[in-house]
Amino acid sequence: MKSKQKWNNYGEKKFRAEQIFQWIYKKNVTTFDDMTNLPEPLREKLKENFDLHVFKIIRKQESKDGTKKYLFDVLDNNAIESVLMEYKYGKTICVSTQIGCKMGCKFCASTGVKFARSLEAGEIVEQLLAIERDENVKISNLVFMGIGEPLDNYENVMKAIKLLNHPKGINMGARHISISTSGLVPNIYRLADENIQCTLSISLHSASNEVRSKMMPINNLYNIQELIEACKYYINKTNRRISFEYALAKDNNDNIKDAEALVKLLKGMLCHVNLIPINKIEDGKFTKSTNENIIKFRDYLNSHGIVATIRRELGSDIDAACGQLRKKEVSK
Numbered sequence: 001m002k003s004k005q006k007w008n009n010y011g012e013k014k015f016r017a018e019q020i021f022q023w024i025y026k027k028n029v030t031t032f033d034d035m036t037n038l039p040e041p042l043r044e045k046l047k048e049n050f051d052l053h054v055f056k057i058i059r060k061q062e063s064k065d066g067t068k069k070y071l072f073d074v075l076d077n078n079a080i081e082s083v084l085m086e087y088k089y090g091k092t093i094c095v096s097t098q099i100g101c102k103m104g105c106k107f108c109a110s111t112g113v114k115f116a117r118s119l120e121a122g123e124i125v126e127q128l129l130a131i132e133r134d135e136n137v138k139i140s141n142l143v144f145m146g147i148g149e150p151l152d153n154y155e156n157v158m159k160a161i162k163l164l165n166h167p168k169g170i171n172m173g174a175r176h177i178s179i180s181t182s183g184l185v186p187n188i189y190r191l192a193d194e195n196i197q198c199t200l201s202i203s204l205h206s207a208s209n210e211v212r213s214k215m216m217p218i219n220n221l222y223n224i225q226e227l228i229e230a231c232k233y234y235i236n237k238t239n240r241r242i243s244f245e246y247a248l249a250k251d252n253n254d255n256i257k258d259a260e261a262l263v264k265l266l267k268g269m270l271c272h273v274n275l276i277p278i279n280k281i282e283d284g285k286f287t288k289s290t291n292e293n294i295i296k297f298r299d300y301l302n303s304h305g306i307v308a309t310i311r312r313e314l315g316s317d318i319d320a321a322c323g324q325l326r327k328k329e330v331s332k
Helices: 014-025 040-049 121-135 150-165 185-194 209-215 224-238 256-266 291-303 324-330
Strands: 056-062 068-073 079-087 090-095 141-144 177-181 199-203 242-248 271-277 308-310
Touching: 014 121, 056 121, 068 121, 079 121, 090 121, 121 150, 141 150, 150 177, 150 185, 177 185, 185 224, 199 224, 224 242, 242 291, 256 271, 256 291, 271 291, 291 308
Parallel strands: 090 141, 141 177, 177 199, 199 242, 242 271, 271 308
Antiparallel strands: 056 068, 068 079, 079 090
């Protein structure tokens, strides 16, 4: 909800703010007229001075596996993507945190999305609310893994988590929330000190600085050794297991020598490796590893004490990579 001035300047009692909060974040209404326990003069004042900032759906795609991808109009001539995925343990939403991305990862479709701005906390949470309204479902898990780098929008992501956690609103537990980062080391330390018990996912993709730098320019700023030290600090501070994301690209980072280096790097850490069959993107130089190599890579890690799983491919028929749908629509 956006306002022209602060709530305490409106001369209303504090409990009214709590009522409005519950209407928005618990009952998920889209108009002030729906807030029926508010006096009519207050509802009129709200309509005059506030905007609920309800996203419009530009396009929705549904995969044969049930995955649904949304392109939202964020009401300032920009668009963002969100994805709804179905798992045995419930429905999970992948949300964007920025309009575009500065990180420039070579395997990510978001790289082709020019950075416009970071999303506000309410805009991050509105992605969940909009999909719950559209699908008439309750979403139980959320991952910050859409367009943008979550830790580059640190303050708003933290505010969004507080909104998601709030017991009088959405009431989503922190352990149902995952934050993915390309490796902004200083903010990994900040996140550790927050001790909010979210799951931290690190986009690693190689144990070699040379290979990782070619895939992820952020590695030139914070190399693997600095990143791993920050991860160890996070584990010690929170006692939470870190998930390392590893996108397997053919003839790049998918052979047994790469697996050996990864074992050496992660040995003894409280962690899990999530192997990702890479999505081929337009004009991208990386292609998906073979199924045989992916399985060999996983088995090698598991046999050497590193817990590894292969991520189930979802939405491969609906522009699954972050940024693909927006790129197609915006360029029309």
